[in-house]
Amino acid sequence: MILVVARNDAAYDALQKHLDKMPLGFPRTRSGSYRNVLKFIFRNEDEVRVAIHMSYKPESIKTIHERIGGMSLETVQSALESMERHGGVMKIERDGEPRYYLHPFLPGMLEYGILGEYRDKGSIATLHDNTDDFMFKYVIDMFCAERRPFREIPIEASLTPEHGVATYDELYHIINSCTKFGVLHCMCRLGSKLYHDGCKKTDRLESCMVFNDYAASTIKVGIAREITKEQAMEIARKNEMDGLVLQPENTQNPGWMCSCCSCCCGFLHMLKSVPRPADFVHGNFHATIDSASCIGCGTCVKRCQMDAITIGDGKKAQINEARCIGCGLCVPTCKKKAARLVRNAADYIPPVNLDAYKDLLMEKKKGRLGRAGVLLKMLLKMKQ
Numbered sequence: 001m002i003l004v005v006a007r008n009d010a011a012y013d014a015l016q017k018h019l020d021k022m023p024l025g026f027p028r029t030r031s032g033s034y035r036n037v038l039k040f041i042f043r044n045e046d047e048v049r050v051a052i053h054m055s056y057k058p059e060s061i062k063t064i065h066e067r068i069g070g071m072s073l074e075t076v077q078s079a080l081e082s083m084e085r086h087g088g089v090m091k092i093e094r095d096g097e098p099r100y101y102l103h104p105f106l107p108g109m110l111e112y113g114i115l116g117e118y119r120d121k122g123s124i125a126t127l128h129d130n131t132d133d134f135m136f137k138y139v140i141d142m143f144c145a146e147r148r149p150f151r152e153i154p155i156e157a158s159l160t161p162e163h164g165v166a167t168y169d170e171l172y173h174i175i176n177s178c179t180k181f182g183v184l185h186c187m188c189r190l191g192s193k194l195y196h197d198g199c200k201k202t203d204r205l206e207s208c209m210v211f212n213d214y215a216a217s218t219i220k221v222g223i224a225r226e227i228t229k230e231q232a233m234e235i236a237r238k239n240e241m242d243g244l245v246l247q248p249e250n251t252q253n254p255g256w257m258c259s260c261c262s263c264c265c266g267f268l269h270m271l272k273s274v275p276r277p278a279d280f281v282h283g284n285f286h287a288t289i290d291s292a293s294c295i296g297c298g299t300c301v302k303r304c305q306m307d308a309i310t311i312g313d314g315k316k317a318q319i320n321e322a323r324c325i326g327c328g329l330c331v332p333t334c335k336k337k338a339a340r341l342v343r344n345a346a347d348y349i350p351p352v353n354l355d356a357y358k359d360l361l362m363e364k365k366k367g368r369l370g371r372a373g374v375l376l377k378m379l380l381k382m383k384q
Contacts, residue, residue: 087112158328182224
């Protein structure tokens with residue numbers, strides 16, 4: 001379905017204002033590109049009207065219907081089902097009945113919208129070509145939020161029992177604790193393949209995983225392929241071998257897990273461009289090098305996605321801790337076991353679940369001036 005732009009802009013402007021009140025917000029742009037995004041996801045005015053009366057918290061169809069007024073229950077249900085297919089809302093089961101809540105733009109609307117329209121490259125191109133300034137503004141606002149929607153955990157092969165790793169930082173525990181699994185195309189890598197030079201780390205598109213409720217939803221709408229727990233483990237091992245950074249949902253029980261590269265992932269690409277990437281991530285580790293054991297082979301330099309490792313004058317690897325995000329990619333391929341992970345001085349404990357994460361964002365949500373202040377502090381810190 002090609003994006004249609006001749007719709008009631010006033011209705012979409014009202015929806016933008018409503019979505020901007022949600023935990024991760026939905027910024028307005030001077031170019032009006034935010035309307036292109038909304039029209040791609042919310043296909044008619046019934047959907048817009050229903051969405052304006054929805055929350056970031058899961059609610060029953062009956063609750064949503066009663067709040068709207070003047071619309072039949074059947075129309076509300078039809079709109080919710082359509083919005084679920086295109087990424088506007090998420091459906092989960094609670095106490096034996098379906099409940100719906102508004103998706104954030106990222107992660108959420110964009111993945112469902114792009115991957116759901118994958119066979120129609122015209123739709124993807126329309127969205128891609130008309131949202132650059134919106135994407136930039138959204139990512140900036142996301143950086144200014146109290147917590148980013150994802151965090152960084154080490155690859156499994158970089159950990160030892162001595163690390164005392166919390167279960168929420170241990171990939172295989174996360175997988176083992178889930179009951180339903182799906183794998184989907186990495187949206188960033190897909191975009192790089194379609195519009196740029198492709199990924200420099202791997203030619204695999206299926207690298208991102210979803211669990212439990214997210215798995216059920218994405219499998220139902222056709223953007224994820226159902227897999228077994230054993231297959232999820234194997235995908236995790238391949239991601240590790242390819243040198244991808246693990247970025248799960250920023251909760252103790254993540255519903256999704258991205259495996260990213262700085263050449264395709266917009267967030268990692270932006271991180272790599274700043275002087276101190278470690279200041280902008282939620283993680284619990286950083287790498288060190290034992291110079292006595294290091295032979296200066298340079299393997300760790302190639303594996304590092306943040307340019308945190310260099311070979312010094314003494315032909316030994318050196319780590320700039322301000323650039324290290326604790327992904328652990330340098331550890332398992334070190335021939336002399338000179339690279340290892342150590343815990344950060346302060347522990348980062350993620351919110352228990354997605355509801356707790358969103359409530360935290362709402363509690364700490366900043367207005368335009370507040371976000372500008374955070375951005376200014378970030379820029380000043382980058383110059384240090």
